[in-house]
Amino acid sequence: MAGDPSSPVGSAAFFGSTGGSSSRGDESSPASPISIPQPLYGGPVINEEQSESSPEEAKQNSARRYWSEEENLRLVSAWLNISNDPIGGNDKKYDHYWKEVTKEYNKYSPRDRRRSILQCKNHWNRYAPLVTKFNSCWNRMKSAHGSGESDDQEMERAHALYKSENYQKQFLFEYWWRVIKDEPKWGRVYPV
Numbered sequence: 001m002a003g004d005p006s007s008p009v010g011s012a013a014f015f016g017s018t019g020g021s022s023s024r025g026d027e028s029s030p031a032s033p034i035s036i037p038q039p040l041y042g043g044p045v046i047n048e049e050q051s052e053s054s055p056e057e058a059k060q061n062s063a064r065r066y067w068s069e070e071e072n073l074r075l076v077s078a079w080l081n082i083s084n085d086p087i088g089g090n091d092k093k094y095d096h097y098w099k100e101v102t103k104e105y106n107k108y109s110p111r112d113r114r115r116s117i118l119q120c121k122n123h124w125n126r127y128a129p130l131v132t133k134f135n136s137c138w139n140r141m142k143s144a145h146g147s148g149e150s151d152d153q154e155m156e157r158a159h160a161l162y163k164s165e166n167y168q169k170q171f172l173f174e175y176w177w178r179v180i181k182d183e184p185k186w187g188r189v190y191p192v
Contacts, residue, residue, distance in 0.1 A: 067123055069175055071113065075120060076179050078104035083185075127173060134171045135181060137161040 067075075082100045098121045106114045115123075138158040145154060155174075162171045171177075 065113070071109075071115075072123075072127075072173070072176055073179065074108055075101075075105050075115075075124060076176055077108075078102070078120075079124065080180065080183065084183075127176070130166075130171065131173050131177050131180070133166065134158065134162050134173070134177055137165070137171075138177070138181070 078101045081104050082097065095117075098117050101124075102115065102117045102120045105120055109115070138154075141154050141158040141161060159171055163169065
């Protein structure tokens with residue numbers, strides 16, 4: 001699916017719009033294909049919200065499902081599209097905002113991989129702070145750029161700093177960070 005240019009993963013809309021007049025991007029615009037080598041990176045998700053679905057779908061939705069890299073990127077894309085919407089943007093009440101993000105996320109999700117509002121909100125609130133912490137590490141390493149140091153070396157140092165500040169845990173969401181790192185919110189340095 002990742003290599004299919006007609007899929008949302010290969011479309012500009014999948015990554016969100018970073019400017020211009022449209023918040024949805026041009027879905028026919030080419031974007032760099034994503035390679036999705038590993039299916040996991042996410043904690044268990046428990047569906048605590050009831051939905052209007054068949055008993056079979058309700059049973060399927062109540063099971064724990066891990067978030068794949070593709071699903072994380074779809075959530076990031078939905079978050080960016082709704083946040084960068086020039087008409088409404090993030091000037092919505094919290095619950096309505098996450099309803100819109102979830103609607104955007106599910107629009108490109110296979111039927112058996114759709115998520116509830118609560119699942120999307122909880123997943124974002126659990127993992128976005130890790131991305132923010134890594135972003136802080138990256139910005140500190142970038143500002144302490146040594147002469148002759150490559151971007152790869154800076155990345156290694158940012159990963160090492162993150163690991164040293166987070167109980168020796170590795171940062172597993174670099175693909176997520178790469179999509180949002182140039183957005184205005186993520187360009188700032190946050191103290192950790």
